[in-house]
Amino acid sequence: MFSLHYFSRKRLILITTMLFMAFMISACGTGETGNGSNGEGVQTTTANSSQAGEANSVEEAGVKTVSTINGDIEIPVNPQRIVAEEYLGSLIALDVIPVGAPGLTIQNYYFKDFLQGIEDIGDYGKPSIEKIVALNPDLIITGNGEKTYEQLSKIAPTIVIPYGDLKNAQEELTYFGELFGKEEEAKTWLEAYDRRIAEAKAKVDAVVPADATFSIMEDGEKSTWVYGDNFGRGGQPVYQALGRKPPSGIAAEIMEKQWAELSAEMVSQYAGDYIIMTANTRTIEDFKADPIWSTLSAVKKGQMYIWPEERSWYYDPLAVLAQTEELAEWLSKKN
Incomplete structure (x- = not known):
């Protein structure tokens, strides 16, 4: 109550x-x-x-009573002071602005302007219990409740939604629209989202062959990581929104495990016709000068897109929409 x-x-x-x-x-x-x-x-x-x-x-x-992984809990019908460690993109889309969130989330490139004045509750995954108590929340939302649920649930009703349970924008907005009694708002937002995604996909499909393969990678200086469709770095916009595929030889592995660390010798095996690369310090010229990367078709043809982690890491609905349109713009101009 x-x-x-x-x-x-x-x-x-x-x-x-x-x-x-x-x-x-x-x-x-x-x-x-x-x-x-x-x-x-x-x-x-x-x-x-x-x-x-x-x-x-x-x-x-x-x-109202909500079924969660921790059993049925009672939450306010109209919560006024929400602390949200996760799912900020969906909340913002529904005009539900929390009173507190992790510093990393507040700095999200795609919606930091919406969170001016929101209190920083500490590190993502390890929030400050003292800071949360001071905010006097009436609802807490998190995706990391394994270690903190017992403490958080003593402060306010706490809903834990583990990462991956809501697999895309449709599932997230539908869930939170229902949770906050904003089903119509969620429906309207998703209609606009679907329309813009379809427009971006049509733009890409018009210039990129249907059988062209895409790899989602991240530069780690001494090693490289490759990702699937639900681990950020561009996987959601490329594989989900634009409907593109990874190289067939590694598709099953990547989509099941969602990530793999590659040695320099393994890079060519995981490289597709297009590479979406997260890199903070290396440029396309650096990759062209590298003895291994310069041999890849994607690098030779300039079919590598490089962006920093501050734009690629996020995977909320607002980020995925913006990323999809950004990549579609590059692909359409490139081709």
């Missing part, structure tokens, strides 16, 4: 009066109890009511 400090004295008096009226009506045998549903896995609890004004007040103060 919400704490009483969320309500002004005037509203508290009004609610008390309304509840008294409802009690009197119920005593006369005319009251009803209704249990509404906010979608699969989310049930809304309402109180006895026969007047619209009273129903709105009850909804503001109400709770």
